[in-house]
Amino acid sequence: MSLLFNTTAQTKKYTINKTDAEWRKQLTAEQYRVTRKKGTERAFSGVYWDNHQKGTYTCVCCSQELFSSTTKFESGTGWPSFWQPVKKASVEEITDYSYGMVRTEVNCSRCGAHLGHVFEDGPKPTGLRYCMNSASLIFEKK
Secondary structure, eight states: OOOOOOOHHHHSOOSSOOOHHHHHHHSOHHHHHHHTTOOOOOTTOSTTTTOOOOEEEEETTTOOEEEEGGGEEOOSSSSOEESSOSSGGGEEEEEEOGGGOOEEEEEETTTOOEEEEEESOOOTTTOOEEEEOGGGEEEEEO
16 A cells, blocks of 8 residues: 655745755755755654743744744653744645645745644643754744
8 A cells, every 4th residue: 555645845846946956955955854855853852842941942044933832831741832823924734645644734935835734622712733853944033
């Protein structure tokens, strides 16, 4: 049985487009695996899951502002979790059918970088949990 993958992010033209070689040169091996190949870092292994500083989380690939520390919360999952992005237009949400599950993948809207997934088990006011990979993010302290 083959796995079904949504290929929208792989065929869509983004504001920032680079070749595979350019992405490999810019990113660490882990950042490349997560953002360009839709990987996931191990729980509790990323640098930001336990970050409590004030600031903004940007895309590691294109520096677009994605999440604010004011919407970050302790989800207990081992990944940085937020209840909303800085702007809804900063992220794109795509139905992900991989691994025999139906989830909502979250990508950067400017470069298509895979960030993580969003789930409907977060806190008020949105009830959402944007579960992101630290490898997809850069934290800018305020």
